[in-house]
Structures are given as C-alpha cells and as structure tokens.
Amino acid sequence: MKYICRPLSQDAALTAIFPDAAPDVFFLDIETTGLRADESYLYLIGATCYEVGAEGTGCWMYHAWFGREMLDEQKILRAFLRFASEYKTCITFSGKRFDVTYLARCMQEYYLDSAAFDQLIFEDYLTLLRPLQNLLSVSRSRLCEWEDRTGRVREDSECFLTGAEMSSLFQNAPDPFPDELMETLLLHNRCDLQSLVLLQRLLSYQDMAERPVAFAAEVSEGIVTLTAELASPVPLPVFRFNVDYECKIADRSVTITVYESDQDCRLYYPDYRNYFVVAGESGVIHKDLADFIPKELRKKATPETCYQTVSGRFLPMPLPAPGSRASLEEDCPLTILKRNFDAACGYVRAEDAYSDLSAYGREFLRRLLQSAE
Numbered sequence: 001m002k003y004i005c006r007p008l009s010q011d012a013a014l015t016a017i018f019p020d021a022a023p024d025v026f027f028l029d030i031e032t033t034g035l036r037a038d039e040s041y042l043y044l045i046g047a048t049c050y051e052v053g054a055e056g057t058g059c060w061m062y063h064a065w066f067g068r069e070m071l072d073e074q075k076i077l078r079a080f081l082r083f084a085s086e087y088k089t090c091i092t093f094s095g096k097r098f099d100v101t102y103l104a105r106c107m108q109e110y111y112l113d114s115a116a117f118d119q120l121i122f123e124d125y126l127t128l129l130r131p132l133q134n135l136l137s138v139s140r141s142r143l144c145e146w147e148d149r150t151g152r153v154r155e156d157s158e159c160f161l162t163g164a165e166m167s168s169l170f171q172n173a174p175d176p177f178p179d180e181l182m183e184t185l186l187l188h189n190r191c192d193l194q195s196l197v198l199l200q201r202l203l204s205y206q207d208m209a210e211r212p213v214a215f216a217a218e219v220s221e222g223i224v225t226l227t228a229e230l231a232s233p234v235p236l237p238v239f240r241f242n243v244d245y246e247c248k249i250a251d252r253s254v255t256i257t258v259y260e261s262d263q264d265c266r267l268y269y270p271d272y273r274n275y276f277v278v279a280g281e282s283g284v285i286h287k288d289l290a291d292f293i294p295k296e297l298r299k300k301a302t303p304e305t306c307y308q309t310v311s312g313r314f315l316p317m318p319l320p321a322p323g324s325r326a327s328l329e330e331d332c333p334l335t336i337l338k339r340n341f342d343a344a345c346g347y348v349r350a351e352d353a354y355s356d357l358s359a360y361g362r363e364f365l366r367r368l369l370q371s372a373e
Contacts, residue, residue, distance in 0.1 A: 001067050001075040004186060008048045008060035009155075009194050022050040022058075024088040027196045030099045031189055033167045037105035043067045043170055045080045045103075046189040048197065049087070060197060062190050068177040074110050077103070085116035093143050093196055094126040125199050131370045132205050135238060147195035149202060150235055154191045161188050201235040205249075208234075209369045213254070215361035219354075222260035224315065226361040229253055240368060242345060244316035247368055256361055258315050265310050265337035265347050272306035283308040304341040314347035317364060318371035334363060344371070 026049040034040025045065045052058035063083060065076040080103075084090070092099045100122055107114040126141055138145045147154070154160065161169070166185060173181055208230060215226040230252045237250035245258040269275060275284040276298040284301050285293070317336060334348040353360040 001065060001072040001079065002182070003079060004062070004064040004066065006062050008062040008190060008197070011194070023052075025049065025091060026084075026087050026089075027091045027193050028095060028099055029092070029189055029192045029196065030102065031163075031166055031170075031185065032102060033171055035098070035102075037102045037109070040167075041070050041073050042076060042102070042106055043073070044185060044189055045076055046186075046193055047080070047083065048193045062193065064186055064189065066182060066186065068182075073106065074112075077106055077110060077112055081107075081112065081114065081116050084120060087120065089121045089123060091123045091125060091196065093146075093192075093199070094124065094141070095122060096124045096127070125196065128206065129199065129202055132202065134371060135205065135240070135369055136202070136236070143192065143195055146199060146202065150195070150198045152195065152198055154195070156187050156191050159184070204230075204232050204234050205238075205369055207232060208249075208254070209366040213362055213365060215254075215256075215358040217357035217361070219357075224258045224260075224353075224357065226256040226258075226357065226364075227253065228361065228365075240371070242316075244345060244347075245318075245364075247365075254365060256364055258364070260313050260315060260350055261347070262311075262313050263339065265314055265339060266307040266341075267310050267335065267337050268303070268307045268341065269301075272301045272303050275301040275306050277301050277305050307341075310337055310349075313350040315350050315353045315360070317346045317348050318367040319344055319346045320367060320370040332363065333359065 026047045029046045030042060031044035031046070032040050032042050043066065047063045048060050049063070050058055051061045065079045067073055067076050090100075103117065104114065107117065125146075129146060130141060132138075133141065136149050138149065161184075166188060169181060170185060211231055213228045213230070215228045218225045230249075233251045234249055237248070239249075240247045243259075244261060245256065247254070247256045269284070274287050276287060276290040276293070277284055277300075278293055279297045279299075284306050285298075290298055314337065317334065319336070319338075334352055336346045336348065338346050348360070
C-alpha cells in the first residue's frame, strides 16, 4: 500500500471554498474494480479536507491510499479508518448508493472495527442537488454533468477515463506496477474530489429556498415585478419563463415578473375517494350528499376529475417536479390551483398574493427551484 498526501489543487477558486465546519468535514471518493464488494476489490480511497497550518493559512489537502494488489485492500481500509476517526461528516456524490455501502461491506468482510466509519454523518451531494436538476438543465445525475455547471475544466479533461477504463488499466497493469500509471489513476480520483468541493457552489441555489429573501414589489396594470438581493452569488445565471412569468437569477439578484390572468382555474381535492361527479353538473359533491342523487347520474371521482372550478384573477406559481419534496405541498401558505391536472404551472388567487407580495415571491422562488418546467 502507498499513502499519498499533497495539495488537492492550486486553483484559486477551489482554495477559496471551504465548508462552515471545515475541521470536521472530509470529501470521499473510491476506486474499485467493480460495483459489488463481494465480486471486486478496492484499490484506491481518496479523501480531501481543508487543513489550516501553524501560520494560520489553509488549503485543501488530498489524502489517498493506493493498493497495487488485492492483498493491500485490508491495509487501505485500516489506514482510512484511522483517518476517518478524526472527522464527523463525510461528503460524497452518490455515496449512499456506492462508496459508503461498498466500504461498509468490505469492512464487514475483514471483520474490522468500523466504529469510526459508522459514526460519521454522511451527506450525499447527489441527493442535495437532484431537486435542481430541471433548473440547471442536468439530464442525467452524473458527476461530470454537475461539475460542468460549476464552470470548471478538469485537469484530466484531455485524458478523461471512465470507471470501467480505470478498472481495466489497473487490472491489466504490468508487474511491478508503473508509477506513471498510478499517477494517472490518482489524477482521476483527485479531479473527482476537486469537483465535489466545487459543487458547494451549486448549493447556493438551495440557499435561496431555505433562507428568507425580502422582495421589493412594483405593480402596474396587472404586471407584478419582484426584485431581491441574495446573500451569496450563484455560479451560473438562470433564466426561466413561460406565458405567465419570467424569472432571472444572476450573481446576487433575482428578478421575477408575473402577469395576471382571468382564465378559470381548478381546485383539485386530494381525497378524491370521498367525492362523486354528477352528470350535467360542474364540479363534484361529497359522498355524504351523494345519496340524494340517483346512482345512474353519479360516478366516483378520480384524481383527474375531483375538482371545483374557480373564477377570478390569478398569479402564476411554479409546481414542483414529480418526485420532489412533498413538503412543498404540505407547508405552502397559499392555495394552489391548476388549469388541468397535469399542468406544470399552478396559480394562486391574486388577492391572496397581493396581501403579501414578498411572501408570494419567496414561495414562487422556492417552487421554481424544484419546478417541473
């Protein structure tokens, strides 16, 4: 086994980034010969953490444990466990599906004392960033797509290797293992960790949803313009629009322009099993009243037909993407209406929004970050 310790990067942008709990946090990425711990083996563990020297300056340091042969696997795990015992939080990308579970299985196979690993708090950036997939136009949840959104060019971009290619190079390496090949494998691992650190930039979009944002409002002839300053800049500008609204997020500012409409909307009831649709009538009636309607004139409502038509004036409200947090529906302070069941954009009553336009803007922004559009 070989232990490597060196600065993660000389990139000034990366050096300027460090988490609030830097002394207790490290980022993790592993390299293996396969996806299953019982059918492959581990040959590289890479980790990076922000370390402050005696003179008070700090930088991201790269720690790696590299095994040239299968017999080194247990040595790698033991050395990593000693390292992990100094930390509280481990950050990965899709680690809950791979890195963390793979290491846990390896430790079990060698009957290692994994207490230092088990007590870590694991954060998965893929889980945190996935709600932003539509906003940032990420089609597949792969690290390379997310790192593109940070504006970064990898050091190994001219000789980028896939996981399968890495595994093939390692398994077919001559004996003794060439140092040059080891450096190639280390470079890929180090670049992945650099990307992980830089992904913190993308979390600034999430901060907009979680931190209070005070909007200033201007209203003119049914057009509402909301503007706000952000606590931290976003890495890339975002522009979203449809016939009912426009939203631009750039640097430290957000500008939302929405347009009033008077087209009827629908209020859908989630407990559709308690309602009936009556022939010749609009809307639905509750089952407690259905006994007064002849059976041939009523039928059970479905999610698509269980609604009441609402007239008036409305302002748009983005809807969360399918599969995003249900809490967006549960804790919304405004009643959400739709034009049809599968609509990607919702609406709220204009009078409700006008009562507190800053609160409306915050809810609009929160939902836009997870919008289906």
